[in-house]
Amino acid sequence: MVVLAKAELEQIALPAAQPPLAHVRVVDLSAGPGAGRAAAARALVSACEEQGFFKVTGHGVPLELVRAVEAAAAGFFTLPQAEKEAAAGKPVGYASKRIGTGGDLGWIEYLLLSVTSAGVVPAASFAASTLPCAGAAAARSLSEPSCPLRELLEEYASAVRRMACGVLELMAEGLGVVPADAISRLVADDDSDNMLRVNHYPPRPELHQGGSLLTGFGEHTDPQIISVLRSNGTSGLEIAARDGAWASVPPDADSFFINVGDALQVLTNGRFSSVKHRVVVSSERSRVSMIFFGGPPPGERLAPLRQLMGDGGSSRYREFTWKEYKSSTHRGSRLVDDRLCRLEN
């Protein structure tokens, strides 16, 4: 349940629905080696250059798994509020209406989990807290061995991480970067800072039925390298084109959407830009989305890849560690802030 006071609802009201995105770039990951794969790599690179956003088909993540995890997650959100709140922790876990630490509000409740080499668990800092498992006796902890929701989230995260690594290998190929795992290794490492976010946007409240739309998740770019998003076929996601015009993304429950994140903008020396996106709530239907964020290990030093700087080219960004960048996003940062500009040379 999301409870917002009238003044808070006014704060997150949005004026108008946006037109649908005219051309959603699509990359088919199923092409085998040869001309088909080379074409997919080219399509991927041009989608990243033009929009920082594309859809993948032929992704190999079993749809039965996707549907099962989504149903279990949706079940979690139907639990009594007190049980969901037992999963609140620092810095992640269950939360509603507040996003980050800078005061952003949204018509949303969510789970934010760390994906570790040991599986999907709540971040280490609250591994011991109780996260009720949908479909199980209510107070079973997510850290217990047989928690159906956790098991599904783990299976899902590892399938999506594999797919994300495949996307990053195809990207390296399209960019002419060697070795092939130059980018994907940052997400595949045991210490990679990967996260999984499950968002629930309840239907628009009655109070707003005749009025404006509501912000579910405000405008921002993702700090990581890559984000892999999937939703239950309910609209709401909007992306901003390079000229700043917003467009709504037609939902597709069988495919995944990929966002270029800030760290990838740096690695490509600005050849790709992280995509500004947001979620609006306008419908009578609940939206459930699951986003995998692929981030590098905390100590990883990030700077443009040499091969993408061209002869004598200069680096647009100063070198920094992922830990530094990530902590800068958590120090009272607002969603809308431009965090990369501080790292520009």
Ligand code: GA4
């Ligand atoms: C956006 C991408 C991920 O959801 C997230 C978000 C994080 C949070 O919810 O705590 C941030 C946001 C995200 C970017 C700026 C900061 C940090 C909220 C916020 C205001 C988990 C992430 O890594 O960055």
